[in-house]
Amino acid sequence: MEGVMKVSETQVRDVMIPRAQMVVLEHDWNLERLIAEIVESGHSRLPVIDESKDNVIGILIVKDLLSHAFDRREDFDLRALLRPAKYIPESKRLNILLKEFRGNRLHMAIVVDEYGGVAGLITIEDVLEEIVGEIDDEHDTDDDSAFIRSQGDSFIVKALTPVEDFNVYFQATLSDERADTVGGLVMMELGRLPKGGETVDLDRFHFRVLRADNRRIHLLETSLHDGREAAPPITENI
Known part of the structure; x- marks a missing residue:
């Protein structure tokens, strides 16, 4: 119950993955480099950009790329595989975002600041983590101090x-x-x-x-x- 109450009070900016820590793909990378970056990241979904993180042109779901994994055609077009990116403000509350994620069957959103620049990203896992809590390990602490x-x-x-x-x-x-x-x-x-x-x-x-x-x-x-x-x-x- 505490976690559920927490998401109704928490804003996206409090739990998002900051821009500097976003793992992204470039739209003009060749297939070999794309696969290498995807394997290294371990992600199942990744934003695709055009030169700058402020220009996210879509989201790649890795399974959509599987059929091309052994395809060496020179006319491979990554853009054709992309899903539209969902943009949300930093101030959106997590309980509202969770409803939107579930209602639209989405797993990731791009977070923008008040000037329209990309501030980070957030996934449904990040929101759910706020409800169920982080998995404890030897370094976890209950102290709120930074x-x-x-x-x-x-x-x-x-x-x-x-x-x-x-x-x-x-x-x-x-x-x-x-x-x-x-x-x-x-x-x-x-x-x-x-x-x-x-x-x-x-x-x-x-x-x-x-x-x-x-x-x-x-x-x-x-x-x-x-x-x-x-x-x-x-x-x-x-």
Whole structure:
């Protein structure tokens, strides 16, 4: 019941996969590259773009491509296989979106901001996850804080934490020009969606991916490069 009540109060922007973490296909890729990207992603549905993520021209359902998997015809046209993309505002509430997903038998929607730009995407699985809850693992915590002190001088950081909040909390200077969230920065630095256990260094900080799936990063662990403790967190709430 708590999960059902939660979706009636939660907006799409709160649970969507951010733009920086969207896995997309280019409309002009050849069949071989398309298949390689699909296999790497593990997704059953993927947005297809024309040059920019702001120009999503449709959604590819992977099973629609199966009959072409061994087809080497030069006239292969990906556009002919695409389903129309559904666009929704960031402010739409999850309970309304769930009804639309079920009523129209859809599984994915593209999220747009107030200026019409693509802000991210959301799937029916993301909505249902809010109802039934995340599957617990060894790194899950019931604390609502974006920053949890881990072992020694390390902190667990939620991947969707805004870079600005991270900078305030740790007195850091990470740039938010490439991505809005800490998880987005990690993904941009690696150039792909990472797997659990992978590491990356950003400015003074060392990040390790604690939990990620084939859609996004969930949790990170951070510490300073040289093992020194991060700057003492400020005490005000963020």
